[in-house]
Amino acid sequence: MKAIKYLLAICFVVISGLSSYAQNPSEEIIFKALNDEMVRSLSSLKLGKNNPPFFIANYVSQIKLYYAKATLGALVHSKETPNYNTNLRLMVGDYSLNDENFQSNIQSYSSGGAQLSFPKEIDYAAIRRAFWSMSDRSYKRAVDSYTQKKTALKQQNKDESEKVDDYLKTAPITLLMNDIPLKYDKKVWEKNIKELSAIFRKYPKIQTSSVDIYFTSTNNYVINSEGSKIKEPVAVACLLVNASAQAVDGESLKDQLTFYCPVADQLPSLERLKQDVNKFATELEYRCSAPVIEEPFQGPVVFEGNALVELLNNKLLGESGLISSREPVYATGITGGSVNKMENKIGKRICAENISIMSVSKTKSFGDTQLIGAFDVDAEGVVPSNGLVLVDKGILKTMLSNRIPTPKVKESNGHNRFGIWGNYMKSPGVIQVSYDNGQSYNDFLKTVANETTKSGLDYFYIIRRFETSNMITSVQYGSSGLSKPVAIYKVLAKTGEEKLVRLAVISEFPMLSFKYAIAGTTEQYVCNTMRWNSIPISYIAPKAIAFNDVSIEKDNAPKSKCPVVESPLAALSK
């Protein structure tokens, strides 16, 4: 049997918040109940000749959420909702061969369908019963999967050298951190969002609008059979401004403004928010009558600010990007799903040589901005590597990973992240993108303009914002893997004159396009965002990067007719 690979032992004993951390009685009960039921399951959960589980991790997430919404100055909703979420990961077999990664590479957490709810009031027996119920189901499912997987492997003719352990063993860690209190003044925030949403009363072309806030603070408790004991808080305060309008030709125009930070009092001031909302609404109204792109385009495109972060987040750091993925074992006759093949490019160029990318997931702030993507330990008890070089001068070095090794990424760098809803998934934390030989923004634009002229074109495009999914709206991703650009400007190469246009989509943006960067800025842009409305991520990136040969074309999606009846806002504004 292949030797079990051990990760570098990093044995922490209460490494963070040690001086002030005090376990409260409720936490003691939670940890004791999780541990006691785990210990019982490890020793006694046994079915016939099958062995008991060799690994169990019990998870509890204590979620506090305040959600409020207002539209046109009226409150729609305002409520704090406490909740608990439970998860359990149970494996049978051993580290080299276990039940996971069979048919699907989604980890076999047991959640959601828990027969017994986690108690609202901390209750030792009730917590154990919740995990007793989940453990039983998980064990039976794991035994079934393990048996089938072994049979499938026997039928496959895999080279011994291709074999990789199913799970990496790691040294136990104890990391108990203080809560991040969910602090906000309900009355103040209700008033704030009412005032902000009332701004849209002045914009009659805007059909729907809302201002929503989500303030969350989640304590994640984990205990596993390797001896790890973790309490890690995740907190995000989010303010979302959503609005939609319709262009004169019926094109649906949706846009959003998002603000993310760890806690509510770090959100921008009301005055600053009002300025931003006014600007946002003005632009959206202007887009209703903005010109439509005239012709298909292939040439230089500048991705700036949020648009660059969206591009990086959806493509380069997306599921098909720099996140390692293990190919599952499939039963005979079952066709595999999509597996990220990016690791085959390790050691090869994937970006322009000016571009370097680092994971700095323990970096908590950058300048004045608190980074919501920062974390101290992942959901598998691995401390993230800080300063992990993913791409060096365009060359792929490694990928973000968890404890399921792949042929070319054999160690975890601690990126099985805790989400705000008590879920876990592989995801970036804090990503720093740099551009060698960057330029000032003005010089950068001149370089792009020159490149445009050299290509025989009169104009290039700047994209400053895409339609993005958030907790209120979801968007369609096109064949390029990107959503529709909502702030896209046609820039004349000769004069630098910018003109807002609409009805444009990026028809394709293959990974190959990252090799064709023209220029980048020295000025940096810091952005907090979310993945699947669940995992907080932060980016520190150049303000803008331009890529060549990007294809943009007219959006041919069907358009609805404009409303026949005048909106009440329009009627009022007369």
Next chain:
Amino acid sequence: MKTFTNLRFLALSIVLGVFLFPRVSLAQDKLLDILQEEVNREFAVLKTQETPAYYIAYRVDESYGYNILAHFGALTYSDEGKSKILTVTVRVGSPKLDNFHELRDVSSGMSSYYFSQLNLPDEIDPLAIKNALWKATSDAYQEAVSKISKVKANVSIKVEEEDKTPDFTMDAPNKYEEQPIKPESVKFNVAEWEKRIKKYSSEFLKDSAIFYGYSGVSYRVLRKYYVSSAGDRIVQNNPSSNFYVQGIIKADDGMEMPLYKSFCAYFPDKLPSDKEMMLSTQKVVKNLIALKTAPVAEPFSGPALLSAEASGVFFHEIFGHRVEGQRMKSEDDAQTFKKKVGELVLPKSMTVYFDPLQTSYEGIDLNGYYKYDDQGSKAEKVNIIENGILKNFLMSRTPIRDFPRSNGHGRAQAGMQPVTRQSNLVVETSDFKSTKEIRDELIRLAKEQNRPYGYLFQDVVGGFTTTGRYMPSAFNVMPTLVYRVYTDGRPDEIVRGVDLIGTPLAMFSQIDMAGGEKGVFNGTCGAESGGVPVSGCSPMILVKVIETQKKSKSQERPYILSRPDETK
């Protein structure tokens, strides 16, 4: 497929409702005014379009309430909630042919029942509310215009329809306003209820084989608004409260056996006493323990006695869904009773009616109570069967041949478009037998059919039925507590794993007598227009021949480890 489930399954999400003593208000309801103003403004323009709207209606389901839940003695949920859900109906074309007309042979033929919910602002801000109404109306109008073109094409290429009645009935507008029920006027002590609910659910700890046990209480006040372009202006209150317990035990062969008990009342203080709730819970626990080792019933054909509650579900499934008028308009519906008006379909002693205005039966508050339906029609008592003869159907504002008008049974869940649905079903007999007489007859019938026993269906969780033509027009009632009643005088024996199945006409012809105790099954019926609160009221029913089949069973082994009940 139409389902009838016990409230307990849906208690956290489904709005239930009835209000016993509505008071007519002289004060104007601001929301009602806002709705009325906007519907008038929209209609004034949309009726003049190339594809004109001829009817627009706004429904708003405004609710507030509380839910408490505990599992095995531990509080697992306790929260209050409120919402204000808008549902818009836009009809284009004409009452003769509109966008709600059935699309034949089109898989999206159910699209007129689409689900579209919009939460209106909690605060009464006329501009914010009107803007939401305007956008929702615009979207609904565009959808309606698109649909009517499909309808016209469909009508032109298909054979003539059997039922050529119009798609909609334009009635004189109704006006009715009740004062809101103030939250502070209803006593609901959260701390006290939490304590009680924990106490009841802890009864399930008494047997270690019970792997799931909870109890809960919910209380909600629903205030329903309806305005239309025809001038309807209605607002009514539907408060409801429910107490429920559920436990599940698993037999060694893997079969999981749930038992439920619930009580409904309009207001929490009318729910049963603490003692009654505790006794009911203890009875559920006792029956669960008995079920664990009960013999598995084999498929059976023979006589059976249905308890009052079981009979309520039985009539709801085999009969109620088949007298929902609008359903019979569909060319895909089996139309079991459509041409049987005037015929004897039950014993001459039996009468079946639906009465949404009836507030209680045998002292039990009824779930299917309302004053006006979800199409603004006044609720009416409808005698469906009189002395065994089929007389009438439940009608919404979609007429069928010979039944041109609504009798106030157009109903829907918030966010869905109404269709004909049931309300409070009541079965009566003029030849009421005592419990002894009815049991004796059961035994006599079993002997006559050479059966060693007949069945007693004591408790059911719900049922479902199919009324289409593609699948057999059959029903399935899901009993949870079933006994063999032996002909040789042995005590009744509890059995497990039985489903009561059949086809409606065959089963109806076998109904023999009614009597014994009377009872109510309060529940939520799920069908095309979502979940609506309903009741089935009946005496016990004796059926000469029923058919049972084995219940589907879990293949999961029992829990490997014992339930951990240690407290520290």
